[in-house]
Amino acid sequence: MAKELLRIENLSASVDLDNEEGKKVILHDINLKINYGEVHVIMGPNGSGKSTLANVIMDNPEYNLDSGKIFLDEEDITELSTDKRARKGLFMSFQYPMQVSGISVENFIRTAKSNIEDKNISIIQFKKELKEEMEKLSFDSSYAQRYLNEGFSGGEMKKNEILQMLMLDPKLAILDETDSGLDVDATRIVAEGINRYMQKDNKSVLIITHHRELIKDIKPDYVHIVYKGRIVKTGDESLVDRVEKEGFTWIKDEVK
Ligand SMILES: Nc1ncnc2c1ncn2[C@@H]1O[C@H](COP(=O)(O)OP(=O)(O)OP(=O)(O)O)[C@@H](O)[C@H]1O
Ligand SMILES: [Mg+2]
Secondary structure (H helix, E strand, O other): OOOOOEEEEEEEEEOOOOOOOOEEEEEEEEEEEEEOOOOOEEEEOOOHHHHHHHHHOOOOOOOOEEEEEEOOOOEOOOOOHHHHHHHHEEOOOOOOOOOOOOHHHHHHHHHHHHOOOOOOOHHHHHHHHHHHHHHOOOOOOOHHHHEOOOOOHHHHHHHHHHHHHHOOOEEEEEEEEOOOOOHHHHHHHHHHHHHHHOOOOOOEEEEEOOHHHHOEEHHHHHHHHOOOEEEEEOOOOHHHHHHHHOOOOOHHHOOO
């Protein structure tokens, strides 16, 4: 039987607002279970709460977890910091990656990797792996010395997120619209990168996307539709086709 990796139970989350409303509840009673080796896809209209869910799984302090629990490898991680979650094998690629001046791509990834793994990493081995992965992602090797995302094009930032995923080798990668803004060739390169990651033993991925291209060659085990902060439907990959053809209007009718 497949082994459980991540379990989210009855999770509700909000953000604090500066105005008199005080706070906005974004996610309501989310339940989700991801086993080792599974591909989960999340779709849903803009503003439905997909990125919020990804951020709450990583404990982004911008969001309040109001109720519910998160388990990783059956251990309650609800109170753990982002750092500790990363050490336990969670990774998230951002919809809007941040720029970091003064830290090169290579140093950023090497520091993250040595924080996550408790062992010392051989610099020679690390550089070799980084070079190989960069070549596979069609990144010129000079990018390794550039400051993280500074002056990167939208597509380059997204490819850089995939580079981080491949180098950090998490148990579960959460990819938030890693395909948005990519040209046709870059989408294929990113999809191949996800495939390379999935081909390793028992890797799991949670892909947030609006398009089918990225998951064309990656067969989703489950597709979830998030609508108004709830997972309102879970199905197989036929749900992706339906969304492509019909958008989300039918969901509104179904959940009434
Ligand atoms: N920091 C914040 N402050 C105020 N509102 C927020 C904040 N973060 C998210 N929201 C609101 O919560 C809702 C869900 O946002 P979220 O980014 O999770 O949507 P999404 O499903 O990822 O959308 P998209 O497909 O456009 O990326 C939106 O209405 C958004 O405006
Ligand atoms: Mg989003």
